[in-house]
Amino acid sequence: MRRLLTILAATVMLGAGAASAAEAGAAARGSCRPGLLFCEDFERLPTGGAATLKWGVDTRNGALTVERARRGNKVLHVRTAGNGHAFLRVDDFAAPGNRFFGRMRLRVDAFPTAPDWAHFTLVEATGSGSDEIVRPVGGQYAPTVPGTFWGVGADGGPTGDWTNWRESAPVAEDTWQCFEWMLDANGNRVAVWIDGVANPELTASTTDHGGNDVPFVLPVVDTVKVGWQLYQDGSTPGAYDLWIDDLALSTRRLGC
Known part of the structure; x- marks a missing residue:
């Protein structure tokens, strides 16, 4: 009987140890x-208005706040009014060979359904050597479908790809998703993954970027912004809320 109790106790302890290891592993991820190259999980920041020496804040008719999510972890709440913007800004950024991967967990309360062709972006990379403003995560409301879809992000410069939304990549509201992206100067490539799945229709390269015939040239990236911007006034809804967690920039793909 004593031996049986010992075995049962050891089994319970082993199970608790396995659970603790699993929890530790989840926390580590x-x-x-x-x-x-850069990382922010917001856990060490106080709740309230976002303030840190690690990154800057770029807002107009918008705000960034750190708050606790339902699962107890801290997240960044991005809120804008109308066609305002609110970005976490990583300055003095440098990636070896001008090649890097990004990842964030994202939940958007609602996307625009008016005006027609309302365009929004969530990630923006800029730098020297090219006029392009590269936006690997962004999209547009298309009244002809109708629907709101993610689009090719090599836009903001002479290529003008922001109209290149893809019906095969619809947005998802009010649900947590994992977004990854890659920018690579070799071939001026942009790639996107959603929940770990590659979305080749959202990729771009020097001559294949969905825009006009002007070649797409990736800048030498020195600034990365993550948040929200809408480019049309009088939108529906009139304000936008999204939450971001586990933001990282790396020389390799991090996965979800």
């Missing part, structure tokens, strides 16, 4: 690790 969501935390910042050494060796990344």
Whole structure:
């Protein structure tokens, strides 16, 4: 009997240890690790207005606040009114060979359904050597379908790809998703993954970017902004809320 109790106790302890290990592993996956080009999981920041020396704030008719999510972890709440913007801004950024991967977990309360062709972006990369403003995560409301869809992000410069939304990539409201992107100067490539699945229809390269015949040239990226911007006034809804977590920039793909 005593031996049976000992075995049962050991089994319980082993199960608790396995659960603790699983919880620790889950926490590690969501935390910042050494060796990344940039990382922010918001856990060390106080709740309230976002303020840190790690990154800057770029807002107009918008705000960034750190708050606790339902699962207890901290997240960044992005809120804008109308066609305002609110971005977390990473300055003095540099990636070896001008090639890097990004990842964030994202939940958007609602996307625009008016005016027609309302265009929005969530990630923006700029730098020297090219006039392009590269926006790998962004999209547009298309009244002809109708629907709101993610689009090719090599836009903001002479290529003008922001109208290149893809019906095969519809947005999802009020649900957590994992977004990844890659920018690579070799071939001026942009790639996107949603929930770990590659979306080749959202890719771009020097001559294949969905815009006009002007070649797409990736800038030497020195600034990365993550948040929200809408480019048309009088939108529906009139304000936008989204939440971001586990933001990281790396020399390799991090996965979800």
